[in-house]
Amino acid sequence: MKPSSISRRFFGGLFGAVCALALSSLPVMAQDGAAPDPLASWNDGAAKQAITDFVRDTTTAGKPTFVPPAERIATFDQDGTLWVSHPIYTQVVYCLERVPAVVAQRPELRNVEPFKTVLSGDRAAIARLSTKDLEKILAATLSGMSVEDFNADAAAWIARAKHPRFDRLYTDLVYQPMLELLGYLRANGYKTYIVTGGGQDFVRVYSERVYGIPPEQVVGSAGGTKFGYRPDGTPFLTKEPKLLLNDNNAGKPEGIHLMIGRRPMAAFGNSTGDRQMLEYTTAGPGARLGMLILHDDGPREFAYGPARGLPDTRIGTFPQALYDEAGKRGWVVVSMKNDWKRIFAFER
Amino acid sequence: MKPSSISRRFFGGLFGAVCALALSSLPVMAQDGAAPDPLASWNDGAAKQAITDFVRDTTTAGKPTFVPPAERIATFDQDGTLWVSHPIYTQVVYCLERVPAVVAQRPELRNVEPFKTVLSGDRAAIARLSTKDLEKILAATLSGMSVEDFNADAAAWIARAKHPRFDRLYTDLVYQPMLELLGYLRANGYKTYIVTGGGQDFVRVYSERVYGIPPEQVVGSAGGTKFGYRPDGTPFLTKEPKLLLNDNNAGKPEGIHLMIGRRPMAAFGNSTGDRQMLEYTTAGPGARLGMLILHDDGPREFAYGPARGLPDTRIGTFPQALYDEAGKRGWVVVSMKNDWKRIFAFER
Numbered sequence: 001m002k003p004s005s006i007s008r009r010f011f012g013g014l015f016g017a018v019c020a021l022a023l024s025s026l027p028v029m030a031q032d033g034a035a036p037d038p039l040a041s042w043n044d045g046a047a048k049q050a051i052t053d054f055v056r057d058t059t060t061a062g063k064p065t066f067v068p069p070a071e072r073i074a075t076f077d078q079d080g081t082l083w084v085s086h087p088i089y090t091q092v093v094y095c096l097e098r099v100p101a102v103v104a105q106r107p108e109l110r111n112v113e114p115f116k117t118v119l120s121g122d123r124a125a126i127a128r129l130s131t132k133d134l135e136k137i138l139a140a141t142l143s144g145m146s147v148e149d150f151n152a153d154a155a156a157w158i159a160r161a162k163h164p165r166f167d168r169l170y171t172d173l174v175y176q177p178m179l180e181l182l183g184y185l186r187a188n189g190y191k192t193y194i195v196t197g198g199g200q201d202f203v204r205v206y207s208e209r210v211y212g213i214p215p216e217q218v219v220g221s222a223g224g225t226k227f228g229y230r231p232d233g234t235p236f237l238t239k240e241p242k243l244l245l246n247d248n249n250a251g252k253p254e255g256i257h258l259m260i261g262r263r264p265m266a267a268f269g270n271s272t273g274d275r276q277m278l279e280y281t282t283a284g285p286g287a288r289l290g291m292l293i294l295h296d297d298g299p300r301e302f303a304y305g306p307a308r309g310l311p312d313t314r315i316g317t318f319p320q321a322l323y324d325e326a327g328k329r330g331w332v333v334v335s336m337k338n339d340w341k342r343i344f345a346f347e348r
Numbered sequence: 349m350k351p352s353s354i355s356r357r358f359f360g361g362l363f364g365a366v367c368a369l370a371l372s373s374l375p376v377m378a379q380d381g382a383a384p385d386p387l388a389s390w391n392d393g394a395a396k397q398a399i400t401d402f403v404r405d406t407t408t409a410g411k412p413t414f415v416p417p418a419e420r421i422a423t424f425d426q427d428g429t430l431w432v433s434h435p436i437y438t439q440v441v442y443c444l445e446r447v448p449a450v451v452a453q454r455p456e457l458r459n460v461e462p463f464k465t466v467l468s469g470d471r472a473a474i475a476r477l478s479t480k481d482l483e484k485i486l487a488a489t490l491s492g493m494s495v496e497d498f499n500a501d502a503a504a505w506i507a508r509a510k511h512p513r514f515d516r517l518y519t520d521l522v523y524q525p526m527l528e529l530l531g532y533l534r535a536n537g538y539k540t541y542i543v544t545g546g547g548q549d550f551v552r553v554y555s556e557r558v559y560g561i562p563p564e565q566v567v568g569s570a571g572g573t574k575f576g577y578r579p580d581g582t583p584f585l586t587k588e589p590k591l592l593l594n595d596n597n598a599g600k601p602e603g604i605h606l607m608i609g610r611r612p613m614a615a616f617g618n619s620t621g622d623r624q625m626l627e628y629t630t631a632g633p634g635a636r637l638g639m640l641i642l643h644d645d646g647p648r649e650f651a652y653g654p655a656r657g658l659p660d661t662r663i664g665t666f667p668q669a670l671y672d673e674a675g676k677r678g679w680v681v682v683s684m685k686n687d688w689k690r691i692f693a694f695e696r
Contacts, residue, residue, distance in 0.1 A: 070562055147605060191564075204609045214418055215609035216539075225605050227598035227624055235627045237605055244592060244606065250575035257495060257573050257585055258592065259607060261552045261563035276575055279583045 038184040040341070041177040047339040050289065050332045051181065055188050057287040058265060065287040069189040073262050074289075075219075075252075075277060076182070077269040078196040078203060081293050082211065084163060084173040085315045086302040091198045092134060094157055096126065098141040109140065142199060143223060143241040150239055154205040168346070171210045175293075176347075177340045178268075182211060185266070193264075195256060196220040197248035197273050201239070219259040221247040252277035270295070271305070271316030275325070282329055290331035292322070297337040300347075386532040388689070389525040395687040398637065398680045399529065403536050405635040406613060413635040417537040421610050422637075423567075423600075423625060424530070425617040426544040426551060429641050430559065432511060432521040433663045434650040439546045440482060442505055444474065446489040457488070490547060491571060491589040498587055502553045516694065519558045523641075524695075525688045526616075530559060533614070541612075543604060544568040545596035545621050549587070567607040569595045600625035618643065619653070619664030623673070630677055638679035640670070645685040648695075 042048040058067040079085035099118040102109065109115040114133035117125050129137075142150070163173055182192050194213055196203055200220030207213045222245045225237040247255040253276050256264065266289035267274070267281035278290040296307035304310065305318030312318070326333055336343060390396040406415040427433035447466040450457065457463045462481035465473050477485075490498070511521055530540050542561055544551055548568030555561045572590040577583050595603040601624050604612065614637035615622070615629035626638040644655035652658065653666030660666070674681055684691060 070556065073564075200606075201609070208418065216421075216607070218609065222606055225602050227601050227628070235601070235624065235631050237601060237628075253575050253583070253585060254573050258548075258570055259564070261549070261566065276583065280575070280585075283583050 038187065039177070039180050041180055043339055043341055045339055047291070047332050047334045050291075051184070054266060054287055054289040055184070059188050067265055067286065071262060071265070072185075072188070072190040073193065073260060073264045074185050074190045074266040075193045075195040075256060075260075075264040075268070075281070076178070077252075077271075077274045077277070078194050078198055078220075080270040080295065080316060081268050081274070082174055082178050082194070083170065084166075084301060086295070086304055086313075087315070089198065089315060090161075090170045091202050092138075093161065094154065094202065095134075095137050095141040097157070097161075098153075099137065102140050102144075105144075106140075115140070138199075139241040142201075143239045145239055147201070147225060147237045147239060150201060151205055154202055158206050171206055172346060173344065174210055175336075175340070176342055176345045178293075179211070179345070181268075182213070186212070190266070191217065193217045193219060193256075193260060195247065195252050195267075195277060197246075197252075199223075200245075200247070219245075219247060219255045221245060221251075248273045250276045253280035256280070265289070267291075268293070271318055272322055273316060275322060278331055279325075279329065282331065290326070290329065292326055292331055292333050294333050294335050296335055297340075297343065300343045301336055386535065387525070387528050389528055391687055391689055393687055395639070395680050395682045398639070399532070402614060402635055402637040403532070407536050415613055415634065419610060419613070420533075420536070420538040421541065421608060421612045422533050422538045422614040423541045423543040423604060423608075423612040423616070423629065424526070425619075425622045425625070426542050426546055426568075428618040428643065428664060429616050429622070430522055430526050430542070431518065432514075432649065434643070434652060434661075435663070437546065437663060438509075438518045439550050440486075441509065442502065442550065443482075443485050443489040445505070445509075446501075447485065450488050450492075453492075454488075463488070486547075487589040490549070491587045493587055495549070495573060495585045495587060498549060499553055502550055506554050519554055520694060521692065522558055523684075523688070524690055524693045526641075527559070527693070529616075530561070534560070538614070539565065541565045541567060541604075541608060543595065543600050543615075543625060545594075545599075547571075548593075548595070567593075567595060567603045569593060569599075596621045598624045601628035604628070613637070615639075616641070619666055620670055621664060623670060626679055627673075627677065630679065638674070638677065639682055640674055640679055641682050642684060644683055645688075645691065648691045649684055 039048055039051065057063060057065040058072065060066060076082055079089050096118055099115055103115055103119060110119065114129050114136055117129060118137065158171060161170055162168055163170055166173060185192055192213055194203055194207060194211065194217065196218070198220050200218055200222040203220050204215035204218045207215060207218050221243070224240040224242040224244050226240050227235060227237055229235050245251060245255050245258065249272070252274065256277065263284045264281045265284070267278050268291045269278055270293040278292070282288040282290040294307060295301065295305060296303050304313050305316065306320070306323060310318070311320065323333065387396055387399065405411060405413040406420065408414060424430055427437050444466055447463055451463055451467060458467065462477050462484055465477060466485065506519060509518055510516060511518055514521060533540055540561055542551055542555060542559065542565065544566070546568050548566055548570040551568050552563035552566045555563060555566050569591070570593045572588040572592050573585040574588050575583060575585055593599060593603050593606065597620070600622065604625065611632045612629045613632070615626050616639045617626055618641040626640070630636040630638040642655060643649060643653060644651050652661050653664065654668070654671060659668065671681065
């Protein structure tokens with residue numbers, strides 16, 4: 001379904017009313033001339049209320065829950081939390097599409113699995129590749145080049161690659177309510193970080209442009225680099241296939257300690273890969289905020305995992321236990337269908 | 349020698365003249381009412397000029413060497429560059445003094461070297477411990493506790509531990525000209541980072557208070573942590589004896605890529621451990637600044653390494669080749685004796 005038809009179906013009747021609001025992504029000015037709502041794409045409800053309560057509690061001087069600006073850290077998972085990750089992680093698409101270039105440089109891989117399957121172009125066979133196969137592909141396609149060459153290649157790819165369903169750039173498929181949330185937290189003195197299971201170097205290529213998050217505030221799965229010299233003595237770094245940080249599950253709080261060195265005040269995720277990050281965050285004293293984004297909006301985005309009674313998909317695990325834990329620990333589950341007025345900036 | 353006698357010897361004759369300036373650490377107001385000099389503790393000369401030229405070239409809009417604020421990154425070694433590291437690295441003192449507490453918890457170490465020697469209190473024997481011995485001591489004293497317990501212990505120690513020669517807190521032995529340089533760069537939109545061979549977690553305990561550098565802008569040698577749960581289900585991180593990043597030599601640019609993800613515009617160091625960081629920094633395009641602090645002021649601080657014709661000491665290696673390279677690559681060598689009006693804030 002094309003986005004224009006999605007928009008018509010869901011927003012058609014309201015077109016006149018929302019037209020003025022939707023014309024730009026500027027904050028929406030309330031009709032009575034009050035300050036614009038920084039969370040204009042969030043419907044009123046428990047989720048939006050939890051966010052504004054948390055910010056009020058941690059930024060109001062004199063409150064026992066007040067947090068000094070230097071300690072205001074908020075961490076966001078990326079895939080499925082800030083942008084679309086269905087049906088396949090964007091970075092995996094990048095790696096699959098890089099296989100021909102890698103094989104051109106290393107012809108010995110041409111008839112070796114899983115590279116042979118990827119080169120065959122057989123989509124069904126590619127979809128059946130195991131996690132172990134994908135790891136081999138990631139290692140081969142994300143190492144061996146200089147840091148600058150990688151950045152240039154990833155930047156060129158992300159500037160042209162489109163999501164098959166939406167026929168839009170992946171970077172257009174960021175969630176407008178989450179962009180507003182990032183901006184709202186920053187306007188209240190929070191330093192916003194991405195803490196992703198995806199590749200740190202990959203996300204850093206576009207994080208500033210797309211999320212307003214500079215490279216040094218992106219924590220992700222990270223390979224080592226190796227310092228060396230070109231024949232003329234110029235030093236450079238080569239990306240190595242050695243994994244330094246697997247920034248998933250327990251690796252998220254461990255990565256947060258390594259890269260940030262403080263416990264976040266707020267954390268946002270959507271799958272079991274984010275569980276320990278939310279646990280670590282919300283176990284701290286004072287006011288804390290933990291949120292899980294629930295993908296329950298098939299027409300506008302996707303319904304998968306718990307929304308379809310499936311604890312596991314290729315893009316994460318979403319067991320009932322995670323939602324039971326959310327209830328127990330006071331995490332807020334955000335329904336994309338009910339809590340978000342619009343999902344993408346391009347919706348009209 | 350006590351600091352008061354050092355002060356008298358070197359500043360006695362000038363006491364009246366400098367009294368007004370030295371009364372506080374506020375910037376010095378020029379006599380003609382011009383703006384205060386942000387680098388008041390630097391003597392006029394090539395080093396100070398290189399700093400102000402670099403800042404002018406990278407922050408003046410329209411210049412071909414202009415650098416957008418987001419890319420203004422400056423990295424500083426700590427030991428010997430921001431504070432005194434002679435005759436022994438401060439963190440090594442901390443680890444040596446922690447040995448009795450570790451042995452109390454692990455009595456099996458009592459008669460095992462190098463712990464036995466440390467417990468003996470024999471200073472000459474302790475001074476002869478090998479680097480391998482020191483590594484064993486660091487691993488044993490910096491792991492096995494929760495991150496919070498470590499932070500509390502290190503914070504309590506650094507609040508009381510004093511340097512034997514100056515009889516002052518180690519945190520009073522930061523170089524005033526470097527504090528001014530950090531502030532000057534920050535006032536010009538630079539994000540200042542510490543990139544230390546010392547322990548990242550240790551430096552993070554006091555970096556904000558002492559240098560105005562928040563924990564997340566400290567890159568250092570880093571051990572892993574392990575996420576786990578207390579019996580009541582509360583999650584916590586335990587420091588592990590596993591080394592993730594040896595942030596020395598080639599490890600410095602590798603650590604910068606891992607933790608910052610951008611090539612610095614300026615880098616400051618004092619020994620071969622900083623060589624690759626300076627090489628990597630100054631190999632980038634545009635205006636770059638590389639600086640080496642030369643410890644050539646025995647009376648006010650220490651003269652060691654090249655100032656005494658010794659390429660190696662227990663606190664670093666300073667071969668002639670490093671200074672030859674500085675000349676070749678355009679790095680500026682800062683003479684503490686000649687370029688710094690005063691070294692410590694407490695000098696009068």
